[in-house]
Amino acid sequence: MTDCGQPGCGGRIEDGFCTVCGIAPPAGGSGATPARAASSLSVSVSSRSTRTGSTRSSRSSRSSRRGRLGAGLVEVPPVPYRDPATAVMANPEVVERKRYCSSCNEPVGRGKDGQPGRTEGFCRKCGTGFSFSPKLVAGDLVAGQYEVLGCLAHGGLGWIYLARDHNVNDRWVVLKGLLDTGDDDAMAAAIAERQFLAQVEHPNIVRIYNFVQHPDPRTGGQVDYIVMEYVGGQSLKELRAAEGPDGKLAPLPLGQAIAYALEVLPALGYLHSLDLLYCDFKPDNVIQSEEQLKLIDLGAVRRIDDEDSASYKTDGYCAPELEDDGPSVGSDLYTVARTLAVLTFNFDYTGVHRASLPDAADEPVLARNPSFHQLLRRATDRDPNRRFGSAQEMVEQLTGVLREVLAAEDGQPRPGLSPLFSQERRVFGADTGDWPAAPRPGEVAAALPVHQVDTDDPAAGFLATSAAGRPAEVIAALTASGLSTVEVSLRLARAQIENGDQEGAAASLRALSAEDPDDWRVSWYLGFDALACGDAGRARAAFGTVYQLLPGEAAPKLALAATEECAGNLADAARHYEVVWRTDHAHVSAAFGLARVRLGRRDLAGAVAALESVPASSSHYVAARVAAVLARVRDRTAGELTVADLSSAGQQLAELDLDAAQREWVTVDVLTAAQSWVQANQSAPPPQERVLGCALTDRAVRRGLERACRALARLSDSRAERIRLIDLANSVRPVTLV
Template structure:
């Protein structure tokens, strides 16, 4: 094993690839094959909707200031399809001899002119369309017939067995490599040999695709030429590995009982995209853009996923070569601005949408998403909706800036989805936010009041410090509880840096100096280091200052940027609760707590907001979900006790009494809680006698019995009190509540 040599990584090289960034080290060699043959790739594709995007203009690299930082990398899930969260059905390896097409034809509805995009080769009045000819619109020649036949020997090395499929740039043939142990290989040629741009794209592939090395990307072995049987002109063919399996398009082609296309389960779709993103990130790290990502171009065989059909791959700075795109998947700016990392990630998100729900992605919603009112899945999983919305934003600068950044948020959304499906939390540490600094809303003495806004702001997670910041070491050793003293310490920091600025802003907010904090945020927004944290801290300042509407809007924006982070949902829930929107706050608290029990504030917030909505059982259930192993278990039990008291009925009061007896509280606290239960029971008996035989804390629901019990508790408190005046007051209360007697 060795250490990854890529900047800012530090992972370990295992099997030729880094276990942290998922990439091959800069000096790595191609991994050896087994038994002389590569691990291989079945090809399935379609020409439908695939067209040239024109010459690239200017490739955009980097994100806007509002975009989240993309300096961190996501841990590769290579070899672990499903990321350890989802069980993905295996796709059996497909015997290549059974994969050859018996009658290789391009369906008429998939025939388009390579130059102008008009329909060609279409039949009329029952007469089939021609597979070869000229476009009526622009005169460009077209040909949709295979150029290789079974038995052809290409480059005196590759024996053709037949056609496997057709893709955006050409026919795909199965062949045997006679020079390397008769291994199965795939030959990809040009679909339309009259297309000079397509030929140029194939030539470009020869120059750099053979150097691409990633376990989730098809391996290019060779580039050869073979004469066209009609014109005798040489045609280029790319030789690549064969993988027997099924494309995600095929896996998505299942039909429901009504004959409609059945979407893939959301967790499975997310897992597939999470698996392929490191491959996209690898291409981007090599200054390459994939350009034409879609379900056709991902193949699963057994437990492995491969990215295939590299025909549209291009260099980021290539402004001359013709680009290729597929309607319904491509970004809207391709014609004017050219391809970019952001446009690649746009296609990834569109693919995820197509895999997981049905919508008119090539028509009404060609570049946009349908509203949640039309797609129940988007309404059920708002974090998933926000993930898609960010990745497909109209402005490329508002999208994810890197594949690793997108992967970080997808895995957070995946954890949320899986937890919702089976009810089991899926906790994980965030690389973007710290955990809760304090638990807010857990003080039994203040239950069920909403904590003070400043208390909530000081308890919420904070964005992680960039380890590359020059003051990272200083900040790691600066731990001062008093925010005013912390302000002074940060002002005297030995070095000025973005992280010091943000820490100072946070300290000012906690010290109550909101105006100064907002002024410093405005100044920092003009710097080159500005990013999404400006919006986060504006939300924090608004929350601490009591401007709950502004806080809600700011945190809602950050949630849209980072939909997989629990911290964004927790902050938004708190802002909504403070603003009085208990229903929306409750749903957000539930999302956080159901996914990760590492945020107890969410459990208390959930119980509190459900109680506000008069969902007594829901509030009790939320409080009871805090596990016994938690240091906040007793506080949660007292919250459940408070919810039962609020329930008011005899059933709830009996349960409250039973809960209280089981709690290990000191005698004084237990006596005061007992008085609350007994007093509520006495108030109930004035209206209803209660259930026959029911008792609360061992006493019947009768006024005389409850008075005696209350008297006993007050006298017990008097004995425990060390204050003479307090003791006298408690004795007077005992005398006042005792039942009337002749003695």
């Protein structure tokens, strides 16, 4: 054995992998060579699974939809199919450090005084028999149909064999037997597995062909074998241990790891829909072959209401409540999140962080991707009831996180419709009349997305047809309907907030919270109420709760950004606005918000870039370009203004298709800034550039301002406004002799 070379890891290299971090040593380094084909088959072989007692199970899950690898968002490198003929082990044996009693978990079969340990015998502590010798050898014909070629690996419940099916075109198959035929729990697990697997048919779950028996050469008793599909490729554990471009072992790219999780979660959701729990998910148990992913080793699968059978777990991946409460949908999803963490960064997941995650400050991938960090935190919450309630719910949020991750990597938006929120009801902060003033909190609350109505709610149809209009009208309609459902109460609370009835809204939301304290929709509208009251601290807390629960959604980040802007926390506002806008250009409020806070932080170039990134297809394209013009000239001191700013503003304004009045008003802004620059630089010779046709001299700029003011006076319908504009024109006109 040698020390693991991973930074901060105190493990030892045994059997080709570290005993702590589970990572293989670099190529050419010290340490034993891993057994061949350890994961090119339908079984878990590397991390030892241990059994736990069980007392109860938890809630079930609705079925999940299956999508393309990575939701069609990320390209995952294919893994070549592995020829099964090259996978047979030359010397099949279970290394001594992996030999444990199946009954009491005491080490067995260990060597002493330089002598190797026995592969068969009895546990000294409890007397249970053990056998780690293969029960099948090359040439054995099982059930008169399956010719054994040899051992592939040793998994959690026994040896795995490669065979040919002579009845079906000599196709390759895998035979999986028991760890020990004398172990009652193992036998029961195998029998249960047979019953469960007869129901399972999913493209991302290994196929089961048959169940057969063959005599044990030691005892003559019949041993049960499961005949499974051969899956040739590499496990996620092997892929995680591959070398990076620099020749060092590196975590998988975050997008690729998320793609794997998105592909396998629907398989778990499918099992949950059959009231089955997988129980022992980990990188060893997922194989990629070419462009397909397969969930393998169903030996730990159990029924969701099974309170008696022994369950299997792997330290570092299993949920902390397994010992006392048994497995559940929440504990299955916990293992997926732990697997994601292990695949994407290095940490002591079997030691210091056996039931926790590193802080973002200590792990760069978490610091760079806060939404991914939030997703892991929710999925691994110590309270199972605060985790995701189903595989589909986790898929929805993880897909949103993936869009965000990929957009951050290459700067290209990854838009997607939310299953939980509407689009923005209106764009806030886009009024160029008072640009770049921050929007009012009430304006933000009236513009933010609202939750999608649950179509299973009895009042969903009524709300779709009768709950629109002014807030007072909506309140009257809901009250008169006599309906009392969750969706009606939520719609009533929103209408009360919009109508200024904070006391009534608070009462409605308190009642909803008493029924379901964990309903994120209540927190969402508590944030609306706080914003409408101008209470940024309370709004931040409410929207922050929604973000923690729904890290893949844009709406909570947009709400947090606006709240921080209203509170004057420009750095935090910029961070949230940037994530929302970079990921999805449908949230135009984020572009205007990002530009405003960048201007507030004296980042003119960044503000203009945000506004000019609003696509031409947007109905707010012109408003964004006008705002970009104003950003260059409005609220800037003469010392800050440059000729390039003035020239760019004039050129961009000339290219815009504006109505006459708006064009002249913006012209006044641009030329007023030009006048300030001229007055501050009177001693210098005028530059060659012209702004809106005016030379940068006091006389020329004044002439331009006068023309714009008189044009506005002619366009005005108000006598008082015409007089004001004419007076302004007279005040700026250059002095003449006539």
